[in-house]
Amino acid sequence: DAKTTQPPSMDCAEGRAANLPCNHSTISGNEYVYWYRQIHSQGPQYIIHGLKNNETNEMASLIITEDRKSSTLILPHATLRDTAVYYCIVPNFGNEKLTFGTGTRLTIIP
């Protein structure tokens, strides 16, 4: 899998936008970027994925740079329930498994 680099931790005030960066400079042209999160004592939860266009769903937005070497996950109005570890994953094309790394621990502050 393409190696990803994320900051180990971030804080964000409740109600503000949380912007979580991820570097994936070795990404190949046909590899997608996936974001998952894991709330304490739960299994990981899929958030969003994208190839090269920006994506938005009911949970978040994903901004991928034009060279595709980095991306940012945006939670537009963070709530306390968004406190979790966020994982940026780039599986090798055709690879079935997810390689999680250590992710970013996001803490939403009241």
Place this chain on the structure above:
Amino acid sequence: DTGVSQDPRHKITKRGQNVTFRCDPISEHNRLYWYRQTLGQGPEFLTYFQNEAQLEKSRLLSDRFSAERPKGSFSTLEIQRTEQGDSAMYLCASSSKGPRKNIQYFGAGTRLSVL
């Protein structure tokens, strides 16, 4: 609830005992995955099935570990002669085939404590 179900949620066992965990995937999903997660680390891939066929196993899956998915529906993960290093959260996930195969839906996990 039609999500991925794992049983039991918690298991405490003594070293040397055998344990078995069960995973029931989302019904229409043909792919099923097992991961292991230790404290402070992200989940690590163990193995995956497409229908009843086990198609990939990690080197983490020692010969004491065996996984089955006999009818392509639920799966079991057995650990024989447990060791203290086996203490971890065991996560199961499922996905559908095709371009959405990397959208995996996870269960809540089985937490194993080996005393």
